[in-house]
Amino acid sequence: MKYVWRDNLDTTDLTIKKMLLNATLKANLDTLQYFMPSIFDIFKNYTPTDSGVFIDDDGKIDLFNNGQSVYKGQAEEFSGNQVAEFIRNPLYYNLELSKIDDANCIYDHQRALNKISNRQVKNDNKTPFNEERYDFVCMVGSGLGYQITELFQNKKVQHFLLCEHSTDVFFAMLHCIELRPLIERCIANGGSFNVKIGNNDIDVINGINDILIKHGRFYLARFYFYQHYNSETNDASLRLLKTIGYRLAFGFGFMEDEIIGFRHTLANLKLGYKVCKKQTEFVNQDPKRQIFIVANGPSLDFSLEFLKQNQNDIIIVSCGTTLRALLKNNIKPDIHIEMERPVEMLPIMEEVEKQQEDSHLKLKDIQIIALNTVYSELLKKFKSPLLLKKVNDAGGKYIEQLDPLNVYVAPEHTNPTCPNAAMALITSLGFKEIYLLGTDFGYISNQHHHSKDSFYYDDDYRTSTPDQAGIDSIMTEDISRKGNFRDFVFSTEVFDSSRVGIEMLLAKNTDVNAYNCADGALIANAKPFKIEDIKLSSNSISKNEFLTDLLNTAFDNKAFTAKKLSKMADKTFKVLKVTLEQLMLIITTEVNSREELADLFARQHHLLVQLEAREGYQVNYWLIQGTFKYFQTYIMSHCFLYTDPVERKEFINYSLEIFREHVNFLFGELLKSINT
Structure with a gap:
């Protein structure tokens, strides 16, 4: 392993610092091997080429990159100030879902969402509510990582995605902060700690999308984008997110539409x-x-x-x-x-x-x-x-x-x-x-x-x-x-x-x-x-x-006899009522906060993921997944418009009641489609 060292310090002090850096690296490699084996494979025998951690003349740990010191000996101070500014004025992606005029609503899906939208109290000042927990943070640029520990000390972070284009810089970070406590803190908050290394612009968006797929599309309602330092690649990632980020919220589908499509499919197959x-x-x-x-x-x-x-x-x-x-x-x-x-x-x-x-x-x-x-x-x-x-x-x-x-x-x-x-x-x-x-x-x-x-x-x-x-x-x-x-x-x-x-x-x-x-x-x-x-x-x-x-x-059309069509329809939907009841049971109790709501939505999402994975249940999953994504995301996005916790709580429980009523209506419509 290569490092850039300054050796004009007191020998004892320098030796201790070197030992601490090496010990942190070893601990992090063990952590990566356990939590992220694919990342571990990149760095287990890694040798940096252009960038590295070094100790300056004043004994400060810094990052050497492009022939110069990145932090000018102020790595921890810079990171602390940056996090404080980010908390005061965060950069975040705020999903805004368009509303359809009541007169033009074709589906109950649209009418139900409009009821939720009409209930909201607008935050005219556009002042972000000082959330105790950040549900999803995407950080571009690891640096030496001090800003990560500072952010985690100030906020509960649930899902965290760290994107670093340079393997050298990430390797330098592995010497400076301990990852295991950060990972375990995310897990304790019901979340995940994720890393993307050496990625290009689109990989950042793909990394965001991977988390949404795994943990719930509703996290798109607001996710925070933390850019640690400016670089051509980091700036390009932010530009691309602003340009094509809408694709993350595109084409969920919804249950009424799926019922129509399923009814048409049955009819078309019966027609031969x-x-x-x-x-x-x-x-x-x-x-x-x-x-x-x-x-x-x-x-x-x-x-x-x-x-x-x-x-x-x-x-x-x-x-x-x-x-x-x-x-x-x-x-x-x-x-x-x-x-x-x-x-x-x-x-x-x-x-x-x-x-x-x-x-x-x-x-x-x-x-x-x-x-x-x-x-x-x-x-x-x-x-x-x-x-x-x-x-x-x-x-x-x-x-x-x-x-x-x-x-x-x-x-x-x-x-x-x-x-x-x-x-x-x-x-x-x-x-x-x-x-x-x-x-x-x-x-x-x-x-x-x-x-x-x-x-x-x-x-x-x-x-x-x-x-x-x-x-x-x-x-x-x-x-x-x-x-x-x-x-x-x-x-x-x-x-x-x-x-x-x-x-x-x-x-x-x-x-x-x-x-x-x-x-x-x-x-x-x-x-x-x-x-x-x-x-x-x-x-x-x-x-x-x-x-x-x-x-x-x-x-x-050899596979589609009338007997097979009828038998498969009965088999496919006999458990859907139970599944919907389980999903709705999760949100039947009174919800007291946005964080609690997010955790309940995550439970619903994980149940849906299990449904998709079960052999023979994919029809049920694709019937209902879009409606759950839309309602979860729509309700969550409107939560952020409330700055008063009491009003927010009232809005949440009102919206969940609309959600439950809509799902009951949909199940009745589905039964009609099966019996026609």
């Missing part, structure tokens, strides 16, 4: 619709055949002529709302993808059907492939509907339980928009040459955020659909991303998450060649490609013959 199998179960005879995924971005308008001229030769896959624009321009897709479950999608499709009354292009002539959650009455509008199993979905897990031989594919990243489902399907079918048109995931102007032939620009649509009213105002300039063919485009949280999902799917399918022809956001792992540069390959088999053969072999 076939489900997509894994690639090991069929053969794509021409995997390198060019296939075009067409979405409804603004650049679709500049791709229509290409599609119109070549539609007889190329395979066109339309995504959701793209269908209207294509049919309006006399372009028939070979496959249409749907993934939205609400029944409110049916009137939109009926409008498309009405649009085609005088056209030779009819919905009944178009092959639809949809996620298992899509409304059966919508699917009936098309030719021989086929299904793709949705991952992390109650209906999808139900199909999985009916599939002991593991025949049916469940691709990841089918959400949040139709291009995600389309890419998941096309890669699952084994295609390797994929062209992306209209997949903008952004816009140059918020006045042109979709194809101009889509219904987003219809006046009657804007006035009759509350969720889409004022859609231009939703398309803000708050988020910008690198463009595919230009410096940047504007985006939204949904568009951005959809783009990331495509990138992650392509990263897992490295044998796929994807070409992004859209004038929108740059998509990693998809080559920017001008539409005029596309060279179409010749094919010996017609596309109709090819697709008919492929879809006939890639889909089946």
Whole structure:
């Protein structure tokens, strides 16, 4: 082990200090070996290269980095002052969940959350309540660690995440503070002590997300971000958190939605619709055949002529709302993808059907492939509907339980928009040459955020659909991303998450060649490609013959007999009532503080985690997990708006009563879905 020493001190004093540093290092290595063996493996035989702990001329312990002293001999004093300032003016992530006007509430889920929101007393001064306990602290930069011990002396810290980019600096810290008492203090507070070493920007966010997954999404209501020192990497972590931190709170789902999706799944399976199998179960005879995924971005308008001229030769896959624009321009897709479950999608499709009354292009002539959650009455509008199993979905897990031989594919990243489902399907079918048109995931102007032939620009649509009213105002300039063919485009949280999902799917399918022809956001792992540069390959088999053969072999419904469907439904839900009763029992007593509430929510979360892990209970988990995440996070986030402990207590118990009433209502709705 190498150290940077100053040896002009009294020999005895220096020797004692060296011995203490070495003893602390040894104790910490033993601690890491017990609590964090993967971190121990990094440092058990570690030799620093550029940074290290040293003793200065005054006998002070300091950090040597980039050729100079970091703390100027004031490491402990600096850390103490920094912690005091942090407590006075903490930097924290405060989750703000938007409220829906009561008149526009579609679900009881929304109405219940509004009751909670309407009960709150606003903290107009925005003064943070001086919390006795910090439930979740993310610290970037370990330094010598004195600020950690100081923070723990001043606050009860429950979950702690320490992120240090430099292994040298972390190794130096191991000489200076003892980790075991800090770890044990977190555990005693019902929490955890976590370390991320040598990580890049996104790893900090992943580390935060790991804690939320393991211990409860409600900790996102407020977590503290402590930046110990400024550096390019630490600053980048904070910038990235501010930029994409919203993804941590995105797409929980909720029980009413899952009940709808489960009901649709049951109906679709009873109708005999076939489900997509894994690639090991069929053969794509021409995997390198060019296939075009067409979405409804603004650049679709500049791709229509290409599609119109070549539609007889190329395979066109339309995504959701793209269908209207294509049919309006006399372009028939070979496959249409749907993934939205609400029944409110049916009137939109009926409008498309009405649009085609005088056209030779009819919905009944178009092959639809949809996620298992899509409304059966919508699917009936098309030719021989086929299904793709949705991952992390109650209906999808139900199909999985009916599939002991593991025949049916469940691709990841089918959400949040139709291009995600389309890419998941096309890669699952084994295609390797994929062209992306209209997949903008952004816009140059918020006045042109979709194809101009889509219904987003219809006046009657804007006035009759509350969720889409004022859609231009939703398309803000708050988020910008690198463009595919230009410096940047504007985006939204949904568009951005959809783009990331495509990138992650392509990263897992490295044998796929994807070409992004859209004038929108740059998509990693998809080559920017001008539409005029596309060279179409010749094919010996017609596309109709090819697709008919492929879809006939890639889909089946052999596992879904009526008897099996009924038996599995009964088996799946016989314990759900008991499970919900156990979860609600945890929050039936009077709660006196926010800390107590957090601990009760953590107990609920751990029970849900156990439910997910049990074989055969995943359907139940995915039915209820979203509602618990939403209500826990929503209640907790509003708790922080109260500065008076008495008012906070009253709010907590009022909100829990609303929560319990809502869950009772949901169970009744679930029973209806099983018996219909």
